Amino acid sequence: xxxxxxxxxxxxxxxxxxxxxxxxxxxxxxxxxxxxxxxxxxxxxxxxxxxxxxxxxxxxxxxxxxxxxxxxxxxxxxxxxxxxxxxxxxxxxxxxxxxxxxxxxxxxxxxxxxxxxxxxxxxxxxxxxxxxxxxxxxxxxxxxxxxxxxxxxxxxxxxxxxxxxxxxxxxxxxxxxxxxxxxxxxxxxxxxxxxxxxxxxxxxxxxxxxxxxxxxxxxxxxxxxxxxxxxxxxxxxxxxxxxxxxxxxxxxxxxxxxxxxxxxxxxxxxxxxxxxxxxxxxxxxxxxxxxxxxxxxxxxxxxxxxxxxxxxxxxxxxxxxxxxxxxxxxxxxxxxxxxxxxxxxxxxxxxxxxxxxxxxxxxxxxxxxxxxxxxxxxxxxxxxxxxxxxxxxxxxxxxxxxxxxxxxxxxxxxxxxxxxxxxxxxxxxxxxxxxxxxxxxxxxxxxxxxxxxxxxxxxxxxxxxxxxxxxxxxxxxxxxxxxxxxxxxxxxxxxxxxxxxxxxxxxxxxxxxxxxxxxxxxxxxxxxxxxxxxxxxxxxxxxxxxxxxxxxxxxxxxxxxxxxxxxxxxxxxxxxxxxxxxxxxxxxxxxxxxxxxxxxxxxxxxxxxxxxxxxxxxxxxxxxxxxxxxxxxxxxxxxxxxxxxxxxxxxxxxxxxxxxxxxxxxxxxxxxxxxxxxxxxxxxxxxxxxxxxxxxxxxxxxxxxxxxxxxxxxxxxxxxxxxxxxxxxxxxxxxxxxxxxxxxxxxxxxxxxxxxxxxxxxxxxxxxxxxxxxxxxxxxxxxxxxxxxxxxxxxxxxxxxxxxxxxxxxxxxxxxxxxxxxxxxxxxxxxxxxxxxxxxxxxxxxxxxxxxxxxxxxxxxxxxxxxxxxxxxxxxxx
Amino acid sequence: xxxxxxxxxxxxxxxxxxxxxxxxxxxxxxxxxxxxxxxxxxxxxxxxxxxxxxxxxxxxxxxxxxxxxxxxxxxxxxxxxxxxxxxxxxxxxxxxxxxxxxxxxxxxxxxx
Numbered sequence: 001x002x003x004x005x006x007x008x009x010x011x012x013x014x015x016x017x018x019x020x021x022x023x024x025x026x027x028x029x030x031x032x033x034x035x036x037x038x039x040x041x042x043x044x045x046x047x048x049x050x051x052x053x054x055x056x057x058x059x060x061x062x063x064x065x066x067x068x069x070x071x072x073x074x075x076x077x078x079x080x081x082x083x084x085x086x087x088x089x090x091x092x093x094x095x096x097x098x099x100x101x102x103x104x105x106x107x108x109x110x111x112x113x114x115x116x117x118x119x120x121x122x123x124x125x126x127x128x129x130x131x132x133x134x135x136x137x138x139x140x141x142x143x144x145x146x147x148x149x150x151x152x153x154x155x156x157x158x159x160x161x162x163x164x165x166x167x168x169x170x171x172x173x174x175x176x177x178x179x180x181x182x183x184x185x186x187x188x189x190x191x192x193x194x195x196x197x198x199x200x201x202x203x204x205x206x207x208x209x210x211x212x213x214x215x216x217x218x219x220x221x222x223x224x225x226x227x228x229x230x231x232x233x234x235x236x237x238x239x240x241x242x243x244x245x246x247x248x249x250x251x252x253x254x255x256x257x258x259x260x261x262x263x264x265x266x267x268x269x270x271x272x273x274x275x276x277x278x279x280x281x282x283x284x285x286x287x288x289x290x291x292x293x294x295x296x297x298x299x300x301x302x303x304x305x306x307x308x309x310x311x312x313x314x315x316x317x318x319x320x321x322x323x324x325x326x327x328x329x330x331x332x333x334x335x336x337x338x339x340x341x342x343x344x345x346x347x348x349x350x351x352x353x354x355x356x357x358x359x360x361x362x363x364x365x366x367x368x369x370x371x372x373x374x375x376x377x378x379x380x381x382x383x384x385x386x387x388x389x390x391x392x393x394x395x396x397x398x399x400x401x402x403x404x405x406x407x408x409x410x411x412x413x414x415x416x417x418x419x420x421x422x423x424x425x426x427x428x429x430x431x432x433x434x435x436x437x438x439x440x441x442x443x444x445x446x447x448x449x450x451x452x453x454x455x456x457x458x459x460x461x462x463x464x465x466x467x468x469x470x471x472x473x474x475x476x477x478x479x480x481x482x483x484x485x486x487x488x489x490x491x492x493x494x495x496x497x498x499x500x501x502x503x504x505x506x507x508x509x510x511x512x513x514x515x516x517x518x519x520x521x522x523x524x525x526x527x528x529x530x531x532x533x534x535x536x537x538x539x540x541x542x543x544x545x546x547x548x549x550x551x552x553x554x555x556x557x558x559x560x561x562x563x564x565x566x567x568x569x570x571x572x573x574x575x576x577x578x579x580x581x582x583x584x585x586x587x588x589x590x591x592x593x594x595x596x597x598x599x600x601x602x603x604x605x606x607x608x609x610x611x612x613x614x615x616x617x618x619x620x621x622x623x624x625x626x627x628x629x630x631x632x633x634x635x636x637x638x639x640x641x642x643x644x645x646x647x648x649x650x651x652x653x654x655x656x657x658x659x660x661x662x663x664x665x666x667x668x669x670x671x672x673x674x675x676x677x678x679x680x681x682x683x684x685x686x687x688x689x690x691x692x693x694x695x696x697x698x699x700x701x702x703x704x705x706x707x708x709x710x711x712x713x714x715x716x717x718x719x720x721x722x723x724x725x726x727x728x729x730x731x732x733x734x735x736x737x738x739x740x741x742x743x744x745x746x747x748x749x750x751x752x753x754x755x756x757x758x759x760x761x762x763x764x765x766x767x768x769x770x771x772x773x774x775x776x777x778x779x780x781x782x783x784x785x786x787x788x789x790x791x792x793x794x795x796x797x798x799x800x801x802x803x804x805x806x807x808x809x810x811x812x813x814x815x816x817x818x819x820x821x822x823x824x825x826x827x828x829x830x831x832x833x834x835x836x837x838x839x840x841x842x843x844x845x846x847x848x849x850x851x852x853x854x855x856x857x858x859x860x861x862x863x864x865x866x867x868x869x870x871x872x873x874x875x876x877x878x
Numbered sequence: 879x880x881x882x883x884x885x886x887x888x889x890x891x892x893x894x895x896x897x898x899x900x901x902x903x904x905x906x907x908x909x910x911x912x913x914x915x916x917x918x919x920x921x922x923x924x925x926x927x928x929x930x931x932x933x934x935x936x937x938x939x940x941x942x943x944x945x946x947x948x949x950x951x952x953x954x955x956x957x958x959x960x961x962x963x964x965x966x967x968x969x970x971x972x973x974x975x976x977x978x979x980x981x982x983x984x985x986x987x988x989x990x
Binding site: 007025026027028029030031032033034036054057058060062063 | 947
């Protein structure tokens with residue numbers, strides 16, 4: 001224990017640290033004497049304070065440790081290094097600008113990518129208890145399909161809380177479809193509305209600006225707004241206690257609080273947060289297929305796996321009876337045919353990068369992209385560093401004389417190494433400063449490129465600046481240490497003769513680095529091409545349905561009874577060829593439905609859509625056998641159309657006319673009237689699944705799809721649709737284009753594609769900068785050789801061949817290295833997709849050719865200039 | 879300049895070292911200056927002057943025996959060297975001679 005009347009420890013340690021050991025005793029003795037006197041006179045607290053002040057005041061030159069050498073000599077040495085470095089930079093303007101440009105671009109890319117990665121890794125870390133927050137999920141195997149669902153049933157939360165003491169707090173969140181929000185005359189369709197239990201703020205740390213987190217979500221029809229939204233609806237007015245109307249409901253929502261805007265690094269994103277109690281029917285006891293995100297806080301040091309094991313009881317206790325009811329099988333039979341469901345807990349901090357569940361609350365990132373981005377960042381920074389090393393060693397011939405003189409004057413080897421490392425740190429400092437400026441300037445473009453805002457900027461915390469400083473030093477030392485070593489170990493006699501051999505002695509290393517640079521560039525270009533073509537492949541592949549020229553209207557329920565009238569009115573416009581309503585469309589959520597052959601007890605689960613007449617025409621589905629739904633057959637309300645996969649899984653020889661039963665339609669026989677070609681209902685990340693279509697022309701759920709006859713006059717057509725809508729409904733029209741919406745499924749891929757293109761271009765650019773510099777130096781060194789060759793009769797062609805053959809050889813070796821690497825890298829990425837691009841040889845050949853071409857271009861300018869010059873100029877110095 | 883330069887505070891410290899002989903060390907000097915001149919002096923300033931004066935050769939020093947009131951540490955006792963005495967004398971002499979050169983008239987203020 002430390003008594004208050006003892007010397008305070010931390011200032012004492014500080015004093016000891018700076019104080020010269022031989023003066024420590026007398027100086028500290030004086031301080032102690034004062035301290036003990038003051039303890040008696042003013043009391044311990046004041047004495048400690050005075051002691052701290054004394055320690056700070058005593059920190060003067062008389063008390064400092066002596067450095068190894070005389071301090072002022074070291075300083076003047078560094079001053080000399082500094083001036084030498086600056087003079088050298090100014091003397092070789094071309095070389096320095098190539099060097100600094102390369103390093104700056106490399107660092108800028110590195111900083112950008114690091115910021116992105118830091119942001120991705122920071123998701124959901126701002127909740128104070130984030131390590132203990134978990135989200136329940138349901139996984140399993142249903143009809144040979146793996147199911148991994150981010151949502152859980154409504155009673156999950158309360159059951160977990162009441163059954164297991166490990167669960168400390170629970171809350172549920174439910175995502176809402178876009179809702180119509182009204183205030184006075186303004187009607188806006190709001191996305192980003194969530195419903196949450198009153199315990200929401202017990203689990204999550206979203207900060208309230210106004211309102212009480214304990215009570216804000218208790219009462220039905222309570223609503224919290226983010227600051228931006230509070231401003232949007234109420235301006236400068238006080239929002240608390242004001243009302244908003246949702247979906248023309250007669251009971252208004254009351255604003256009970258204002259939240260800070262949701263941080264960009266939260267996997268839960270919302271603008272409006274309503275109380276779960278607003279919808280009484282959500283509090284039910286149904287265990288099949290819930291749409292609730294159940295978040296729990298576990299007690300410290302709970303064994304999660306053990307808890308998950310115990311949670312299996314819930315499946316048998318609560319879910320089993322309902323499964324038995326719907327499938328008409330006993331639980332044992334159901335599980336016996338290869339099905340199972342498990343409930344498990346997923347750490348919230350990992351959701352953004354690791355969750356592969358469907359029905360996620362928002363668009364997630366992917367850890368494999370983090371790896372890819374990190375690799376790109378490192379590659380680029382190392383290309384830049386290799387550039388530096390190459391140029392510096394190539395240039396070392398011209399510094400050799402200086403080194404010789406320094407050595408003769410008594411400079412030590414370490415001193416010289418310090419000098420050259422110091423020089424490269426100066427260069428990297430200049431580059432870092434430039435890079436920081438570039439990062440600030442291009443930040444908006446980068447945010448646009450990756451398609452999401454970043455929570456952390458370069459200057460948002462001192463750690464960023466510290467990291468920048470660290471980066472400067474690391475890059476400087478990495479880039480400077482090899483050239484420093486080469487130069488410092490050269491023999492002074494050789495060096496003074498001027499004809500240092502260090503240039504050729506390190507030739508192998510230079511070649512090695514050039515090979516790595518080119519190999520990395522080729523890998524990056526191949527990667528870019530693969531990403532680009534895979535995305536293109538996914539978007540243009542014959543998906544089995546037609547998404548072009550299709551406008552989709554959301555929320556047809558707004559039309560209520562006018563649905564048919566509206567559809568008929570649209571068809572009057574010659575620009576519209578077909579209109580159909582359906583419960584869902586490809587790319588959106590599909591419900592599941594179980595079927596059974598009349599003659600067998602095996603259950604088949606298909607993704608199901610309920611559609612109106614003419615769905616096949618709008619979606620462009622291709623019929624293989626049978627017919628589509630038709631108004632001529634009144635029996636079609638009990639008919640079903642399936643796709644090929646479904647037909648295969650049912651195993652009929654001729655499915656047409658066969659009957660199925662479905663537990664969703666208790667006992668009724670459903671006749672298969674048609675089979676359509678397989679089509680994708682999800683993104684190509686997943687394989688095609690068995691699907692069924694049933695007829696439900698009057699459904700007001702889901703979407704209305706409108707097929708237009710041409711791409712022309714889209715604006716007029718939309719105006720026509722809007723006019724027709726407003727004669728049948730008083731709610732705003734919400735629509736989107738099918739193809740654009742479907743492309744959103746590939747958002748993270750297309751962002752990656754764009755990022756790849758940009759950074760591939762940059763890495764090639766840096767590598768070429770290095771190449772140009774390198775060749776300029778090779779030619780400078782071989783100036784005399786070229787002169788003599790010319791005098792002896794060599795022509796330009798021979799010289800170009802002579803000078804470029806080495807580079808071409810290096811590029812060929814780089815190709816051999818890069819192809820297998822590129823193969824593994826792209827193969828790793830392509831694992832993300834069920835439907836993959838076939839990789840042609842040209843995807844490998846083209847990047848090699850590009851690099852060869854750019855390399856040769858860089859060489860030829862320099863070599864042609866060298867070979868055209870008059871040999872007299874090169875030889876006269878002899 | 880062949881005259882040995884003494885700063886004002888240095889001179890004060892040098893004098894006090896003499897006054898406190900043979901027990902002149904930093905803490906005592908600090909207290910003495912505070913007591914005699916009435917100005918608040920920090921021990922680090924005294925340290926600084928003492929070491930400078932020692933470097934100039936005007937002071938010499940030796941370590942005393944350990945004392946319990948300073949946590950069992952020894953203290954550095956300073957004493958004036960002959961060169962220090964010379965510096966003091968020259969400084970005093972200069973002052974005295976300058977003081978003597980002031981004409982009496984300079985002190986005959988008239989309230990006009």
